[in-house]
Amino acid sequence: MTAASQGVDRNSLGPFRVISSASRTGNGQRISRKRPMYRLAIGPLLLLVLWCIASATGVLSPRVLSAPWTVVATGVQLIEDGRLPAHLATSARRVLIGLAAGTFTGVLLALISGLSQLGEALIDGPVQIKRSLPTLALIPLFILWLGIGEPMKLLTIALASMVPVYVHTHGGLRSIDARYVELAESLRLGRWEFIRKIALPGALPGFMMGLRLALTSAWLSLVVVEQINATSGVGYMISLARSYGQTEIILVGLAVYGVLGLTTDTLVRFVEGKALSWRRTLAG
Secondary structure, eight states: OOTTTTTOOGGGGGGGGGTOSEEEOTTSOEEEOOOOGGGGGHHHHHHHHHHHHHHHTTSSOTTTSOOHHHHHHHHHHHHHTTHHHHHHHHHHHHHHHHHHHHHHHHHHHHHHHHSOHHHHHHHHHHHHHHHHSOGGGGHHHHHHHHOSSHHHHHHHHHHHHHHHHHHHHHHHHHTSOHHHHHHHHHTTOOHHHHIIIIIHHHHHHHHHHHHHHHHHHHHHHHHHHTTSSOSSSHHHHHHHHHHTTOHHHHHHHHHHHHHHHHHHHHHHHHHHHHHTTTOOOTTO
16 A cells, blocks of 8 residues: 555655655656665765875874875785785685585575474574674684684684574575465475475575675684684785784785675675565665
8 A cells, every 4th residue: 555545745754755766656657766876985985085185194194004095006016916816816715615615504404494393493592502602702612623724714604604594594484475385285295396496485585685694704704714824815915914014905905805795795686686576675
């Protein structure tokens, strides 16, 4: 039921009036009202301008924070000599392996817990306990069990990724309309057909949200584990630069982390928009 059919003035809806990215004309046609993308860049550009002014006027000492042009020149130099691409390849490999393992485990546990009362009794409690424990706080235990090599780093990233995927996929399964379950029973679908045709599509919105959060957790975990007895990776590059007081290299590493996080999140949101194009939400 629309606001017009209830006799409500759209102008009286306050901030809720501008949330929707589309509206309708008098003849029912939808008019897209996409927010300009440049608005998202206003805040970062303002910070960059202030950083440039503070560095140029000497208010911001290079020992505290390197100038933007110094950071750019350092990044170009790191790319040309091959150090940054090599470290970036190592970091990307760690995230991909850890994220893949965490995502697979999270979905598998969510299916077992979400589709079986016994599975929920056995799995949901331990996962919720793990959810309340920061993954990074478990690193000392992982070091005792696995040492300080690559398995410890991958396990940390995988566990950090697994929890949000499990929680949101499990929530998506539990929110599936009971009418679809009754329909599956009427059609006498087998368990695997039910999972493939009803459970997985119904849990897809929750899974995509969990995957976005898992990506964030994976990059945050990578920042920490790459500074523990690592010999390569962007985090190792940052840790080494800290030892020599090279703030420009530290800023290059942080910028790489930020760009990678934003890029992967944008990619998942694009896939989400394509996969869930049938949904009508306020986001369009």
